[in-house]
Amino acid sequence: MSEHITVSQYIIRFLESKGITWIPGVPGGTILPLYESLAQSSIEHVLARHEQGAGFIAQGRARSTGEVSAVFVSSGPGVANLMTAVADAQRDSVPLLVFSGQVPLALMGTDAFQELPTAKIVSSIVKRVYLIQEPNQIIETLEDAYQLCGERKMGPVWIDLPKDIQTKTISLPKETFGLDSYIKSNSNIDLLPIENDKSFESIHIFLKEFKILLDESKFPLLYIGGGAKKEYLRLREFVSRFQIPAVTTLMGLGIFEKEDPMNLGMMGMHGTVVANEALGGCDLLIAIGVRFDDRATGDIQKFCNQAKVIHIDIDAREIGKNKAVTLSLQKDITEVLHFLLEEEFSIENKDSLLQIETWKQIREDHPMKSILLDFASVLPGGEHFVLTDVGQHQMWVAQYFPFLSPMSWITSGGQGTMGFGLPTAIGVALSHKDAQVFCFTGDGSIMMNLQELSTLKEQNLNVKIILINNEHLGLVKQQQDLFYGSLYSGSKFHFHPDFSLLCQSFGIGYFEWDWNLGVNDLEKVLETKGPALIEVRVPSGWGVYPFVPGGKSNQEYILEKIVT
Incomplete structure (x- = not known):
C-alpha cells in the first residue's frame, strides 16, 4: 500500500519537518503549485516586494540563527533578481536553500516566457544546483541539498523546479505517511563525519x-x-x-x-x-x-x-x-x-x-566615534542585533561600536552589497521577535531596497533604521577626494527624498536626531516598540580613516584627511 503526494506537497512537508516556520518569497506563474501547497501548511509566507529583498530576508534568519533558511522565487526575472542575495550568501558562507520555479520541461530551451537557464547561470554562486527532471528525484535531492547547505563551510544550494514537475505525484509507503518518520529515516543526521x-x-x-x-x-x-x-x-x-x-x-x-x-x-x-x-x-x-x-x-x-x-x-x-x-x-x-x-x-x-x-598611542579620533558611543549608551536592555548596509557608515560602525558578541553583529562582507541592511534586518527581527534590531544605513544604500519598508511595516517588527545621511555616495567621494583630485563624478545626490514624508507614506515612525543636542529624545525613540527610521545628518567631508589605499601594504595607511 502506498500514499500519493505531489512534489510540491512533499517539499512543504519536508521544510516543516526541519523546523522552518516562515519563508520569504515573491510568487509568479511557474512556482504557483508550490505556493498552493504552502497555503495549506503551517508555514507563514513573508511577501517581499522584490526578490533580492526576499533573499536577504532569508539571510537574516540564517545569519542570526545559524540555521538553513529557505526562499521561494519564480522563474526568469525572479531568478535574476535573487542572484545578488545568493552571491552575497555564497561569499559569506550563509546557508540558504533556494527554490525557483521553471517553465515546464517540454518548454525548456525554447525561449519560453520568463525562461532562463537557471542551473547554468547560478552554478558559480552556489555550492550546488539541482534541476528536478522527474518526480522521485525530489526525495533524495531535498535531503542532500539541506545537508549540503549546513555542513562544513556553509553556503547556498539551489533547486530549480519545472512547473509540471511540481504537480506530479510520488508514492510513499502508507505506514510512513505523515512524512515525519519517512523523512527522518531518509536523513543523514550526522553533518560531520565521526573522527577516526x-x-x-x-x-x-x-x-x-x-x-x-x-x-x-x-x-x-x-x-x-x-x-x-x-x-x-x-x-x-x-x-x-x-x-x-x-x-x-x-x-x-x-x-x-x-x-x-x-x-x-x-x-x-x-x-x-x-x-x-x-x-x-x-x-x-x-x-x-x-x-x-x-x-x-x-x-x-x-x-x-x-x-x-x-x-x-x-x-x-x-x-x-x-x-x-x-x-x-x-x-x-x-x-x-x-x-x-x-x-x-x-x-x-x-x-x-x-x-x-x-x-596604541597613535590617535584615531573621529567625530563619528562619539556619536556611535552615545547611541550605544542608550540602547534598551535585552537581546539586540546591529546590522549595516555597505559604505562609510558600515566602516564607522565596525571601527567604533562596542559589539556584545560576534553573533549580534551582521553585515555584508565579501560582496559588500548595498541594499543588504533593511531586508536582512527584517529577517533577523522575524527570527527574534523579542529582540531589538538596529540597522545602520546610508542615504545611498537605503534607496537600493527601499521597497522593503512595506514588508517591515506589514510585519510591524522592532527594527530601528539609523540613516547616516551625507547626501553622497560617501566612500566613492572619499576616493575621489584622495586619488582623483576631488573631481566628483556620480558621487553626489542632487535630489533627495524627504525621508520624514517617505516614512509617513509607509506608516513608519520618523525621528531626526541632532547628535549635538544629546541623547534624551533618542532614548525615547529607541524604547518605542515597532519600526522607525532615525535620520542623522553628517558632513560629506567626514571620511573613514585610517585608510589603506588599494595596492598598498597595511602599514601604508592614510591617517586623516578632512575635506570640507
Missing part, C-alpha cells in the same frame, strides 16, 4: 609543530575571521590565558571584547593603526577562519612577509590560495580549540606587547 584515529593523529601532529613555532616566536599574533566566531568564548579564553594579541577581520568583530587589551581591533583597509602595525611587526601569524582577502591583507606580497604563517580553516581551498603557509590544518576550529587550551606554551613576547602599547 587518522584524523586525531593529524591534529596531534599539527599541535606538535604549532607548539614549536609558538615557543620560538617573539611576536605571535592571532588573525581571526568570521569562520571562528561560533567559538568566540573559548577564543577569548585562549587569548586571555596565553596573552597573545589578536586582530580580527570585519566578519570577526565581536569575537573579542572591545576593551580587552589583547584585542587590537579590525585589520585591513579601514583597520586600526595598532592592528595594521602589528601585522607588519609579527614573526608568527596564526590565522583562523579567514580567507586572506584583499580588503584584509592589502598588498599580499607585503603582507606579514617577515612572519611564519599558521592557517586553520574548514575549507581546504582557502589554505595557500592567497598566502603561502608554514603550517596548516583543514579543520573546523571547534575540533581543534580544546586541544590548544590543554597545551602549555612558553611565550616570550613582552617586548612585542610593549611595542603594541606604543602603537
